[in-house]
Every structure is written in C-alpha cells, then in structure tokens.
Amino acid sequence: MKLKTVRIFVLTGLLVAAVSCQTPPVPPEVEQAKDQENELWRAGAPVYATQQYIRYLSSLRLAKGKLIKEKAKFGWFRDYKEVQAEFQAVLKRGQTVLQSVQEEKALKSRNLTEQLEALRERTQRIWKLILTVNETQLVRRSLAQAEVAMMETEVLLDKKKYADLSRKIALIQFHLSQAEEAVFSILERYADEVQVETWRRWAMETISESRKKGTTAILITKLERTLTVYREGKVAATYNIGLGKYGLSDKLHAGDEATPEGRYKVIKKLPQSRFYKALLIDYPNDEDKKEFSQAKKRGLIPRRAGIGGLIEIHGGGEDSLTGGCIAVEDGVMDKLFSGVSIGTPVTIIGSLESVAELLASLK
Amino acid sequence: MKNLVKFLILGFFAVSLFTSCAKQPTQEINDTKAAVEAATKEGADVYAADELKKLNDDQTTALDEIATQDKKFFKKFGTAKEMLAKVKADAEALKATIPAKKEAAKNAALTAQQEARAALDEAKALLEKAPKGKGTKADIEAFTADLKGLEDSFPEVQAALDREDYFGASNTAATIKEKAAGVSEQIKQAIEKVKGKK
Numbered sequence: 001m002k003l004k005t006v007r008i009f010v011l012t013g014l015l016v017a018a019v020s021c022q023t024p025p026v027p028p029e030v031e032q033a034k035d036q037e038n039e040l041w042r043a044g045a046p047v048y049a050t051q052q053y054i055r056y057l058s059s060l061r062l063a064k065g066k067l068i069k070e071k072a073k074f075g076w077f078r079d080y081k082e083v084q085a086e087f088q089a090v091l092k093r094g095q096t097v098l099q100s101v102q103e104e105k106a107l108k109s110r111n112l113t114e115q116l117e118a119l120r121e122r123t124q125r126i127w128k129l130i131l132t133v134n135e136t137q138l139v140r141r142s143l144a145q146a147e148v149a150m151m152e153t154e155v156l157l158d159k160k161k162y163a164d165l166s167r168k169i170a171l172i173q174f175h176l177s178q179a180e181e182a183v184f185s186i187l188e189r190y191a192d193e194v195q196v197e198t199w200r201r202w203a204m205e206t207i208s209e210s211r212k213k214g215t216t217a218i219l220i221t222k223l224e225r226t227l228t229v230y231r232e233g234k235v236a237a238t239y240n241i242g243l244g245k246y247g248l249s250d251k252l253h254a255g256d257e258a259t260p261e262g263r264y265k266v267i268k269k270l271p272q273s274r275f276y277k278a279l280l281i282d283y284p285n286d287e288d289k290k291e292f293s294q295a296k297k298r299g300l301i302p303r304r305a306g307i308g309g310l311i312e313i314h315g316g317g318e319d320s321l322t323g324g325c326i327a328v329e330d331g332v333m334d335k336l337f338s339g340v341s342i343g344t345p346v347t348i349i350g351s352l353e354s355v356a357e358l359l360a361s362l363k
Numbered sequence: 364m365k366n367l368v369k370f371l372i373l374g375f376f377a378v379s380l381f382t383s384c385a386k387q388p389t390q391e392i393n394d395t396k397a398a399v400e401a402a403t404k405e406g407a408d409v410y411a412a413d414e415l416k417k418l419n420d421d422q423t424t425a426l427d428e429i430a431t432q433d434k435k436f437f438k439k440f441g442t443a444k445e446m447l448a449k450v451k452a453d454a455e456a457l458k459a460t461i462p463a464k465k466e467a468a469k470n471a472a473l474t475a476q477q478e479a480r481a482a483l484d485e486a487k488a489l490l491e492k493a494p495k496g497k498g499t500k501a502d503i504e505a506f507t508a509d510l511k512g513l514e515d516s517f518p519e520v521q522a523a524l525d526r527e528d529y530f531g532a533s534n535t536a537a538t539i540k541e542k543a544a545g546v547s548e549q550i551k552q553a554i555e556k557v558k559g560k561k
Contacts, residue, residue: 144516147512164531319501
C-alpha cells in the first residue's frame with residue numbers, strides 16, 4: 001500500500017513536470033512580423049522610407065537571431081518572453097515605417113499632381129498665346145511631344161510609379177521650355193514697350209486724322225487679328241482677318257510671308273481678284289524702302305531678294321493663310337469695297353497692348 | 364548493471380557524434396541561392412515581383428531554420444534541406460515562366476507600336492487628302508506640326524523596347540495612338556468645315 005502510494009505520487013509528479021515543462025509555443029508576434037515585413041515591401045518601403053526600412057530590417061534580424069537562439073535550446077528551457085518583447089518592438093517600429101511610407105507616398109503624389117497641374121496650366125498659357133499666331137510649327141511640335149508625355153503621366157500616377165513619373169515630368173518641362181522659347185522668338189517684339197508705343201502713336205494719328213478730316217480710315221491690328229473701320233474718328237465696324245504664315249513679323253523682303261507694318265493708303269481697287277475682290281495698298285512706302293536698304297547692308301536679308309509688293313486686303317476668308325496680305329470674309333470684302341475709296345489710310349500695327357505680362361507669365 | 368551503464372555511455376557518445384557533428388547543407392544553400400538569383404536575373408523582379416518576394420521569404424525561412432539547427436546540440440538539417448529543395452524547385456519553376464511573360468509583354472508592346480504607327484500613317488494620309496488652299500493652309504500647317512511632334516515622340520517607343528521596358532513602350536505607344544486619332548478627328552472636322560463652305 002505504501003509502495004503504491006509512492007508510485008502514484010512519483011507518477012503524478014512526473015506528469016505535472018512534463019505538463020509544466022512543455023515546449024512553449026513561438027509567440028504570435030513572430031508570424032505577425034513576417035506578414036508586416038511583406039506588407040512593408042508591398043507598400044514600397046524600400047523606395048519610400050529606405051533608411052527607416054533598413055533599420056527596421058536590422059531590428060527584425062536581431063529579433064530573429066534571438067528567436068533562433070531560443071529555439072536552439074531544449075524545449076523545457078525555452079523562454080520566449082524576451083523574444084516576444086523584441087518582436088513587439090519590431091512590430092511597433094514596422095508600424096511607424098508603414099506610416100512614414102504612406103505619408104511619403106501621399107506627399108509625393110500630392111507634389112507630383114501639383115507639378116502636373118502647373119504644367120497643364122503652362123501648356124494652356126502657351127496655347128492661348130499661339131491661338132492668333134500662324135508661325136506655330138515649332139511651338140505645336142514641342143507641345144505635341146509635351147502632351148504625349150503628359151498623357152503618359154496619368155497612367156504612371158495611377159500605378160503609383162513616382163520615379164518614372166518624375167522622369168516624365170522632366171521631359172514635359174523640356175518640351176514646354178522649347179515651346180516657350182519658340183513663342184518668345186515670335187512675340188518678343190510685341191513685348192517691347194518702345195515698339196508698342198510706336199504702334200499706338202500710328203493708331204492714334206490715324207484715328208485723329210479721320211476725326212479731323214471727317215474721313216474713313218482702316219486700322220489693322222495683327223496680334224488681335226482685327227480690321228477696324230473708322231469713320232470721322234469713330235469705330236464703324238470691326239472684322240476678323242487672316243494673315244500669312246509669318247504674319248506677325250514685319251515685312252522686310254519679297255517672299256518672307258510677313259505682313260508689313262506702317263501707315264499706308266489704298267492705291268487701287270480691284271473688283272475682280274484671285275481672292276474675290278481686293279484693295280491694293282502702297283507697300284513699300286518710303287520707310288519700308290529705308291528699312292529694306294539698311295537690312296540689306298547689314299546682310300539681314302538674302303542678297304538677291306527684292307522688297308516685294310502687291311500687299312492687299314482681299315477676300316477668301318479670315319481663316320486664310322496669305323503670303324503677307326490681309327484676308328477677310330467675302331461678305332466683309334463687299335462692305336469694305338463699297339465703303340472705301342482710293343487714298344483711304346490703312347495703318348497696320350502689331351498690337352495696341354504689350355504682351356510683356358503674358359510672356360512674363362510663361363517664365 | 365555495469366554493462367548497461369557502459370552501453371548507455373557509448374550510445375550517448377555515438378548519438379552525439381552523429382548529430383552534433385552534422386554539417387550545414389552548404390551545397391543545398393548555394394544551389395538554392397543560385398536558383399533564386401537566376402530567376403531574378405531572368406526578370407522575375409519585373410514580371411513576377413510578388414512571386415519573387417515569396418521565394419526570397421521562403422529562402423530566408425529555410426536559412427533561419429538552418430541557423431536554429433546550427434545552434435542546437437542535436438542538429439537536424441533534414442527539414443531545412445526539404446525547405447531549400449522546395450525553394451530551389453519553386454525558383455526554377457518561376458524562372459521557367461518568365462520568358463513567356465516577357466514575350467507576352469514584348470508582343471503587347473510591339474502590337475501597340477504597330478497600332479500607333481498605323482494611327483500616325485492614317486492621320487498623315489488624311490492630311491494629304493485634305494483640300495489645300497488659302498482657307499485650309501493654316502490648319503494643314505498646324506496639323507502637320509502636331510503630327511511632326513508625334514513623329515518625334517515615336518522613337519521613344521523603340522528606345523523603350525530596346526531597353527526591354529515593354530510596359531513603358533506600350534504606354535507611350537498607346538498615348539501616341541490616342542493623340543494621332545485625335546488629330547485625325549480634327550482633320551476630318553476641318554475637311555467637313557471646308558465642304559460646308561462650298
């Protein structure tokens with residue numbers, strides 16, 4: 001009986017020891033850390049929080065090292081308390097990294113979206129400036145390239161490929177700069193205050209003469225693409241016009257497809273013309289001849305080039321691309337033809353307003 | 364009794380000899396690492412990034428198991444070897460899938476390139492057919508410039524193809540195609556406008 005009691009006592013003791021000394025389970029934080037590391041990688045931590053991610057990985061490695069050390073012990077001697085605390089710290093650090101990644105991505109996305117928005121506005125400003133300009137080949141070519149890159153950015157932004165997006169933005173900026181350079185070269189004269197002042201003076205003199213003499217006068221403004229008829233110094237009508245390919249430039253010689261600037265007169269009325277009806281003006285005048293001669297001396301124009309002539313206001317439509325003449329709709333031509341006589345002053349200017357502010361907005 | 368003690372001591376030493384002196388499966392480790400590296404070089408980082416990440420994780424788990432066993436008195440590398448063998452097999456299987464994925468991406472990019480070319484050619488042909496005259500000259504010049512801009516962008520598709528950036532090539536080509544189609548539409552509208560005037 002006594003021996004039996006001792007046996008039961010020993011067996012119970014062994015059972016209790018076996019149960020209490022069971023191998024403790026690996027803490028759940030270990031598996032959670034594995035999932036978290038995956039989540040961080042997917043979120044782009046190696047890219048968006050590089051240093052923090054490296055530090056996180058290093059702490060994860062240390063924790064794993066402790067886990068390995070603990071796992072290497074005999075089951076009865078394993079104690080995961082320290083390992084658990086270590087992995088809890090890793091999880092906390094990982095959470096901070098994840099938050100940083102999300103913040104960095106949101107910031108990048110916001111910045112890039114803002115940059116893209118600014119580039120879109122820049123593109124629109126260029127389009128606005130070139131709407132009335134014909135010599136836009138270079139500008140439009142660059143704008144087309146910029147717009148291709150701009151459309152690509154939408155896909156990249158959607159896929160959160162921010163590094164590729166930054167490269168595309170740089171490409172858009174390059175093309176837009178080229179477009180702006182081209183715009184500048186065309187419109188530079190229109191931002192020159194001295195030049196604009198001269199044009200204003202010509203316009204004022206023409207209108208004042210019309211008022212004083214009670215006559216009709218025509219004012220053509222190239223940038224605004226308008227032809228205004230003044231009677232006794234008052235606006236009688238304003239029409240849209242078409243110019244040549246290089247219509248915004250001042251005509252220097254034959255074949256330059258530019259429209260002359262200056263104070264002219266109607267010298268002939270042509271009831272039948274290649275372009276419906278026409279009013280021939282006295283280009284080149286004395287000032288034009290002087291400019292032509294100076295430009296030739298300075299080698300600014302081809303040696304064999306002549307000064308040109310036959311500059312008309314003619315029909316054919318305001319969307320015409322002329323060789324330097326001023327085109328209007330046939331209906332408008334009818335009105336002009338009947339309301340204008342030989343000797344009517346025709347003043348052609350670049351613009352009454354400086355585009356300096358507009359050009360400055362491109363910078 | 365004396366023999367039993369001797370037997371136990373000998374047995375203990377024999378077991379110790381076979382277990383504590385078990386060596387790390389170096390060859391398996393190297394083979395597995397090489398297989399994962401080969402899959403990465405094949406382009407798994409681009410065409411199967413998630414699968415590659417899983418592969419790397421599994422490799423780390425296997426190496427952790429080796430490190431655990433390495434610290435034990437009784438080392439057992441059997442499980443680690445099985446894990447390594449699985450990672451190696453998975454890496455080889457993943458590597459084998461990459462050429463097909465790459466080829467599919469390349470074909471998609473080439474198709475997109477052809478479609479962009481066709482859209483550009485169609486726009487150019489349309490522009491050729493557009494009635495030329497003073498009334499349309501400005502529009503024609505403008506569309507010509509737009510198409511030149513698109514033509515200038517077109518080599519970017521080939522450049523992306525050459526550096527095997529097939530997704531980038533597809534994206535650029537799709538954009539050019541869309542823009543060219545837009546220009547074609549504008550040309551058609553301009554032609555209609557001229558017809559309406561006549």
